[in-house]
Amino acid sequence: MGLPMAKHLLINNHEVYVYNRTSTKAMDLVKEFPSSCHVISSSDEDIQRVLADQSIGIIISMLFDYQNIVDVVFQNLDKLGGSPLSGKVFIQMSTISVEQSARLDELTGRCGGEFIEAPVLGTNTVAIAGKLQVLLGCSKELFERVESLNVLQNFGSLKHVGEKSKAIKMKLSLNFLVASLTGVLANSISLVQSNDLDVNMYADIVRDSALYFKYFDMKLPRLLNHDYSDMNFSVNGIVKDLDCIEKMAEDSKVNTNLISTIKNLYEQAGNRDEQIKGQEDFASVFEIMKKE
Ligand SMILES: NC(=O)c1ccc[n+]([C@@H]2O[C@H](COP(=O)([O-])OP(=O)(O)OC[C@H]3O[C@@H](n4cnc5c(N)ncnc54)[C@H](OP(=O)(O)O)[C@@H]3O)[C@@H](O)[C@H]2O)c1
Numbered sequence: 001m002g003l004p005m006a007k008h009l010l011i012n013n014h015e016v017y018v019y020n021r022t023s024t025k026a027m028d029l030v031k032e033f034p035s036s037c038h039v040i041s042s043s044d045e046d047i048q049r050v051l052a053d054q055s056i057g058i059i060i061s062m063l064f065d066y067q068n069i070v071d072v073v074f075q076n077l078d079k080l081g082g083s084p085l086s087g088k089v090f091i092q093m094s095t096i097s098v099e100q101s102a103r104l105d106e107l108t109g110r111c112g113g114e115f116i117e118a119p120v121l122g123t124n125t126v127a128i129a130g131k132l133q134v135l136l137g138c139s140k141e142l143f144e145r146v147e148s149l150n151v152l153q154n155f156g157s158l159k160h161v162g163e164k165s166k167a168i169k170m171k172l173s174l175n176f177l178v179a180s181l182t183g184v185l186a187n188s189i190s191l192v193q194s195n196d197l198d199v200n201m202y203a204d205i206v207r208d209s210a211l212y213f214k215y216f217d218m219k220l221p222r223l224l225n226h227d228y229s230d231m232n233f234s235v236n237g238i239v240k241d242l243d244c245i246e247k248m249a250e251d252s253k254v255n256t257n258l259i260s261t262i263k264n265l266y267e268q269a270g271n272r273d274e275q276i277k278g279q280e281d282f283a284s285v286f287e288i289m290k291k292e
Helices: 002-011 023-032 044-052 066-080 098-110 124-129 140-148 166-194 199-207 214-225 235-251 257-270 282-288
Strands: 016-019 037-040 058-061 089-092 114-117 132-137 156-162
Touching: 002 016, 002 023, 002 124, 016 023, 016 044, 023 037, 037 044, 044 066, 058 066, 066 098, 089 098, 089 140, 098 114, 098 166, 098 235, 114 132, 114 140, 132 166, 140 156, 156 166, 166 199, 166 214, 166 235, 166 257, 166 282, 199 214, 214 282, 235 257, 235 282, 257 282
Parallel strands: 016 037, 058 089, 089 114, 132 156
Antiparallel strands: none
């Protein structure tokens, strides 16, 4: 997700310092935008130099999970000491848990900076099109200030969900819909196929009914072709998110039965192939629907 997002910033004339663990992945950006794109190497010194740069006002992270953010950003800030984020806004865009978001807010404050949680709805394809929905959790004043900088708008539309923690809670609620719809669709199709019913007729009936949702035709071809290679989002990613969703449900006294069952299905999908290790599209949950 980070790559197309950085590209939108560059297209719109922002100067961008890009960090990626595998720095070669950022090289095409440097070739395309040689004067405004700077790649940060994986050395701690290089990361610290950029984090401490007073001319940089906004730091955006789009790493896989909370631990990556701590390792890449906060361990390096720690080594700098003092208030290296003074005058800066740290915008965290990954899907993480409510507690993890609160912890990053606290760490940001300790380094003298302001924190915004800004998880997104939309796949990599949506990120390439610049049409993500960016959900913001922060004070109205900070939202208006960041909105006026015209940075996050490069990724898509902005929605101020409310104060801190509201945006990540909204994102996790939405992701439960994503995970469960995909699981339910996979389960329903396996019933059709295992009972010698015509899957095309099934699809036509759904399309002509009130049951139809746009997502149905996005996921159906993947399932019918058993094609999980061109990844929208990984099985490991959806398991990570379901962990956060389960915890949020427990804390807000919401029934966790369905959440735990769906998480268990994706865990099974992640364990189904020792070679792939959950690094395939999460639609592969379809593969574990049929009992041996
Ligand atoms: N993909 C989606 O459809 C989607 C939609 C909405 C939200 N999200 C959320 O957005 C975030 C990023 O998703 P993504 O799909 O871009 O994930 P991804 O393809 O797995 O990329 C994650 C990034 O994290 C880096 N990373 C992973 N482990 C690391 C480590 N130990 N140390 C340093 N860097 C590490 C990766 O570096 P390398 O390139 O070196 O591996 C990569 O830059 C996740 O929190 C995800 O839940 C994803």
